[in-house]
Amino acid sequence: MSKQMDQATTAHRVTVTVNGAQRAASCPARRSLADFLRHDLGLTGTHLGCEHGVCGACTVLVDGAAVRACLMLAVQANGCRVETVEGLAAADGTLSPLQQAFADHHALQCGFCTPGILMTLVEVLRDNPDADEREIRESLSGNLCRCTGYQNIVEAALATAETLRRPA
Amino acid sequence: MTEALIGRSVPRLEDSALLRGTARFLDDLQAPGALEAAFLRSPVSHGRLHGLEAAAARKMPGVVAVLTLADLRPLLTSERLPLQFRNTGLPEAITPFVLASDEVLFVGEAIALVIADSRAAAEDAVEAIELDLEELPAVADVRAGVMADAARACTGRDNVYRAFEVGYGDADAGFERAACSVALDLDQHRGAGHPMEGRGILALPDPLQDRLQVWSSTQLSHEARHFLADLLALDESRIDVSVPEVGGGFGAKYLLYPEEVAVAAAARMLGRPVKWVEDRREHFLAAIQERDQHWRIEAAADAEGRLLAIRGDMIHDAGAYVPQGINLAYNAATAVPGPYRLPAYRLAVTVGATNKVPTIPVRGAGYPEGTFAMERALDAIADHLGLDRVEIRRRNLIPAAAMPYATPMTTRSGSGITYDSGDFPAIFGKALAAIDHAGFAARAATAADEGRSLGLGVACGIKGTGRGPYESAIVRIGRSGKVSVHTGAMPMGQGVKTAMAQICAETLGLRAGDVTVVCGDTRTVPLGMGGFASRQTVVAGSSVRRATEAVRQQVLIAAAALLEAAPADLELDAGFAVLPGSNRRVSLREVAELAAGSPGYALPPGVRPGLEAQEAWMPDALTYGMGAHAVELEVDRDTGLVRLLRYVVVNDCGRAINPKLVIGQLHGGVVHGIGNALFEVMAYDEQAQPTTTTFADYLLPTVTEIPHMEAIIVEYPTPNNPLGVKGVGEAGCLPVAAAIVSAIEQAVGLPYGTIQRVPLSPPDLLRAMGTLA
Numbered sequence: 001m002s003k004q005m006d007q008a009t010t011a012h013r014v015t016v017t018v019n020g021a022q023r024a025a026s027c028p029a030r031r032s033l034a035d036f037l038r039h040d041l042g043l044t045g046t047h048l049g050c051e052h053g054v055c056g057a058c059t060v061l062v063d064g065a066a067v068r069a070c071l072m073l074a075v076q077a078n079g080c081r082v083e084t085v086e087g088l089a090a091a092d093g094t095l096s097p098l099q100q101a102f103a104d105h106h107a108l109q110c111g112f113c114t115p116g117i118l119m120t121l122v123e124v125l126r127d128n129p130d131a132d133e134r135e136i137r138e139s140l141s142g143n144l145c146r147c148t149g150y151q152n153i154v155e156a157a158l159a160t161a162e163t164l165r166r167p168a
Numbered sequence: 169m170t171e172a173l174i175g176r177s178v179p180r181l182e183d184s185a186l187l188r189g190t191a192r193f194l195d196d197l198q199a200p201g202a203l204e205a206a207f208l209r210s211p212v213s214h215g216r217l218h219g220l221e222a223a224a225a226r227k228m229p230g231v232v233a234v235l236t237l238a239d240l241r242p243l244l245t246s247e248r249l250p251l252q253f254r255n256t257g258l259p260e261a262i263t264p265f266v267l268a269s270d271e272v273l274f275v276g277e278a279i280a281l282v283i284a285d286s287r288a289a290a291e292d293a294v295e296a297i298e299l300d301l302e303e304l305p306a307v308a309d310v311r312a313g314v315m316a317d318a319a320r321a322c323t324g325r326d327n328v329y330r331a332f333e334v335g336y337g338d339a340d341a342g343f344e345r346a347a348c349s350v351a352l353d354l355d356q357h358r359g360a361g362h363p364m365e366g367r368g369i370l371a372l373p374d375p376l377q378d379r380l381q382v383w384s385s386t387q388l389s390h391e392a393r394h395f396l397a398d399l400l401a402l403d404e405s406r407i408d409v410s411v412p413e414v415g416g417g418f419g420a421k422y423l424l425y426p427e428e429v430a431v432a433a434a435a436r437m438l439g440r441p442v443k444w445v446e447d448r449r450e451h452f453l454a455a456i457q458e459r460d461q462h463w464r465i466e467a468a469a470d471a472e473g474r475l476l477a478i479r480g481d482m483i484h485d486a487g488a489y490v491p492q493g494i495n496l497a498y499n500a501a502t503a504v505p506g507p508y509r510l511p512a513y514r515l516a517v518t519v520g521a522t523n524k525v526p527t528i529p530v531r532g533a534g535y536p537e538g539t540f541a542m543e544r545a546l547d548a549i550a551d552h553l554g555l556d557r558v559e560i561r562r563r564n565l566i567p568a569a570a571m572p573y574a575t576p577m578t579t580r581s582g583s584g585i586t587y588d589s590g591d592f593p594a595i596f597g598k599a600l601a602a603i604d605h606a607g608f609a610a611r612a613a614t615a616a617d618e619g620r621s622l623g624l625g626v627a628c629g630i631k632g633t634g635r636g637p638y639e640s641a642i643v644r645i646g647r648s649g650k651v652s653v654h655t656g657a658m659p660m661g662q663g664v665k666t667a668m669a670q671i672c673a674e675t676l677g678l679r680a681g682d683v684t685v686v687c688g689d690t691r692t693v694p695l696g697m698g699g700f701a702s703r704q705t706v707v708a709g710s711s712v713r714r715a716t717e718a719v720r721q722q723v724l725i726a727a728a729a730l731l732e733a734a735p736a737d738l739e740l741d742a743g744f745a746v747l748p749g750s751n752r753r754v755s756l757r758e759v760a761e762l763a764a765g766s767p768g769y770a771l772p773p774g775v776r777p778g779l780e781a782q783e784a785w786m787p788d789a790l791t792y793g794m795g796a797h798a799v800e801l802e803v804d805r806d807t808g809l810v811r812l813l814r815y816v817v818v819n820d821c822g823r824a825i826n827p828k829l830v831i832g833q834l835h836g837g838v839v840h841g842i843g844n845a846l847f848e849v850m851a852y853d854e855q856a857q858p859t860t861t862t863f864a865d866y867l868l869p870t871v872t873e874i875p876h877m878e879a880i881i882v883e884y885p886t887p888n889n890p891l892g893v894k895g896v897g898e899a900g901c902l903p904v905a906a907a908i909v910s911a912i913e914q915a916v917g918l919p920y921g922t923i924q925r926v927p928l929s930p931p932d933l934l935r936a937m938g939t940l941a
Contacts, residue, residue, distance in 0.1 A: 009229065028288075030288070038195075038196075042198075043189070044189070044192070044193075044195070044196035045188070045189020045190065046189070047193065047364075047365070047415070048195070048447075049364040049365065049448065050448040050862070050863050051447055051448060052448065052862050052863065052864070054862065054863035054864055055364060055448075055863055057364055084189065085187075085188070085189035086188065086189045086190070088187075088188070088189075089187075089188055095184075095187060095188075099187040099188070102183070102187055103179055103180070103183040103184075103187060104179075106177075106180070106828045106829070106831075106832050108183060108186055108187070109416075109661035109662065109663070109832060109836065110363065110364065110365070110413070110414065110415045110416040110660055110661025111182065111183075111186030111187075111191060111413065111415070111661070112193065112363070112364040112365040112413075112415030112416060113364045113415075114186055114187065115189050118187070137871045137872050138872060140870075140871045141870050141871055141872045142870075143870075143871075144364060144863065144868050144870065145364065145871075146362055146363055146364050146416050146418065146836070146840070146868065147364075147416055147661045147832075147836045148832060148835060148836055149835030149836045149837075149838060149839035149874060149877060150835075150839065150870075150871040150874050151835050151874065151876070151877050152832065152835065153871070154871065
């Protein structure tokens with residue numbers, strides 16, 4: 001019991017680079033990356049919808065790859081680069097093309113799943129700017145949304161891909 | 169001139185914060201010194217609770233308190249929650265307890281709560297509590313439960329909460345005259361709400377003022393305030409309920425729950441803020457569901473397929489307690505006639521108890537089940553008579569010339585059910601055209617040549633929307649000149665704030681973004697009913713319109729005094745009152761300054777203090793929006809897998825305030841219906857132990873299962889409210905299961921009646937086809 005409690009409470013220093021800024025906090029080994037971001041760093045834009053790795057609401061990018069922040073421990077992210085929804089807009093507040101497309105296409109309703117869906121799509125569009133509808137849908141199959149029926153999300157993603165392909 | 173805003177898809181006011189991750193949902197609220205709660209829940213579906221041992225838990229690090237009903241009793245006026253809707257004819261002592269004390273009636277029922285300095289510490293301590301629990305026989309199936317010799321779901325309580333009959337006309341006489349009759353046995357299951365954000369509450373006691381501030385992820389803040397005040401023996405001036413962003417509701421949050429009462433009481437007792445956030449497992453166990461209805465009906469028709477009568481019975485699984493009433497069963501029963509002429513109808517309804525979490529309405533609120541029964545009956549008669557399934561609907565839809573059409577039924581409050589406007593055959597025709605019904609036979613033939621089985625299904629539904637008695641609105645132009653709307657309406661994602669801002673801004677010559685909308689905060693508006701029954705744009709929108717018109721008049725009178733003009737000659741444009749044809753204008757701020765007054769000086773004649781109006785518009789009747797759905801799908805005969813190819817939904821929304829938002833509601837409703845048709849099963853074993861308690865077991869529709877949807881809105885404005893609007897929050901989910909099942913039967917050539925159960929899984933379908941034992 002006491003050994004278990006010790007393990008539950010012993011603090012570990014975790015340092016991550018979140019949205020370009022180095023952040024550090026101490027937390028127990030069992031703290032998930034999602035809870036670390038939300039509770040220890042105050043970045044509450046990452047949401048928890050199931051805490052068992054299915055709904056995808058907590059999706060963030062760790063070293064550029066989408067992960068479920070509810071299934072990864074904070075200590076595992078030590079030294080990593082983490083990207084969250086709070087880092088998507090430009091420094092002057094301008095929404096990213098993907099965020100703007102979500103607004104334009106009514107791709108969000110309650111908005112709770114939105115951060116995870118945005119982060120999933122950031123990875124997809126970065127890795128595969130030519131993604132077609134089938135590829136977009138497949139890449140979003142790990143994100144649950146109860147409000148929108150997904151169609152406008154797919155349209156926003158396709159519109160963003162189109163924007164990104166257009167020469168600046 | 170300012171442009172018209174109503175009818176335009178203006179950008180949502182809600183989106184910016186949601187897209188940036190700066191919106192605040194319940195779990196994002198931080199209160200200094202806040203404690204966190206975790207609940208100890210019943211591991212058995214029915215048991216006698218002899219006691220619990222919490223000494224070890226109390227000593228664990230971070231634990232502040234372990235509380236049972238005995239601990240909370242001194243703070244409570246009642247051990248049970250009140251029945252939350254007005255009902256007649258229900259027995260006593262059927263509502264949930266704040267915490268269970270002697271007997272537990274379902275898996276997940278809250279028994280105790282641990283308050284600790286973190287959720288993790290609280291959950292550790294929950295694990296350390298030992299229960300002395302004696303298992304009792306459980307009622308797992310409501311059909312067995314209502315039999316005379318069944319075990320009791322609750323000691324000393326009958327398993328039938330209420331039996332009643334709905335109907336009109338002489339149904340038996342209809343069968344005597346009938347050229348054909350069919351019988352159907354339907355098991356309908358509609359899972360749970362599953363908003364992506366679970367429930368949650370943060371209760372903040374203020375010892376300085378002896379007040380309690382509650383934040384809740386709820387659909388009903390004013391009702392919650394009332395019930396909490398009653399249960400905690402507080403008057404309304406000592407408690408407020410506010411809502412942060414709410415991450416979906418779907419009915420699961422239109423209830424004050426035991427957990428909310430327990431957390432609020434614990435915060436009062438400890439004098440510290442306490443937060444509880446439901447996790448997904450708890451949502452599976454302890455949030456309301458819609459679940460099971462068992463229908464046995466017969467339908468009679470003449471030789472042309474015109475309906476003569478429907479009769480039968482329905483058993484509704486209400487679960488272990490009745491927190492709200494029997495409205496879900498009542499809605500389902502009265503939804504049967506739908507958009508069709510049905511001369512006679514009789515349904516005997518039995519509302520029974522099981523040892524499962526209670527049921528109250530999920531999006532659709534019983535209408536999908538009633539709709540399914542009717543649509544299946546139509547398919548059956550069509551097949552029986554050798555009629556096309558489209559043609560039988562044409563023959564039975566209420567014609568446009570019959571509008572307004574008074575059905576012989578009443579709502580549960582006793583007012584008549586009258587379809588107020590709409591051309592049902594035209595709406596149905598639009599859906600057929602959009603899916604290219606005429607070309608389907610050729611498409612199916614081509615597919616058949618390739619060994620593929622296509623089916624096309626059609627179904628219709630109609631939803632009563634805009635339920636009263638009222639919704640509140642206060643419209644105010646502050647001394648700053650800024651406009652705000654305060655309403656008891658509660659957004660859960662629909663874009664209510666945007667719609668209200670459009671309605672207000674248009675009347676005041678502003679842009680939607682100029683208006684701040686505050687929803688569901690008892691601190692800013694005294695009355696409210698909240699978000700249910702596809703009502704908010706109808707009732708809150710009408711109140712906002714009326715209140716804004718009153719404020720507009722106040723502005724014109726005060727501006728006229730400043731401009732030395734007649735109020736009727738002025739216009740409002742872009743934040744100014746202007747006298748057209750002159751350069752005379754005055755800003756809303758200057759007008760507000762005048763109306764606010766100056767110490768010792770009288771207001772000009774006709775000007776009243778402040779620019780503010782309050783309205784609680786009351787509908788005389790529900791307004792009904794009809795919808796027609798058509799789906800084309802392919803069935804893999806080897807695996808039973810159903811692939812949806814195209815989906816068309818045409819729905820009457822009265823006058824669309826914001827077409828983009830209307831279409832968004834239809835999309836979401838359809839996909840919820842797809843879940844009910846094919847995926848979402850909340851399963852229990854024979855001991856009523858839930859067996860689907862993760863999203864890996866309980867399947868919500870994902871994007872790869874969803875076909876391209878074509879949502880078409882048609883506008884038949886209603887005379888029942890000042891805006892002409894009809895609600896669409898639930899409409900999309902009504903006839904989905906019926907359309908899909910019909911299409912599946914057609915695809916694989918099954919006669920009617922073979923598919924009796926929804927949701928329909930691939931193995932279910934293979935069994936219906938006789939290819940799987």
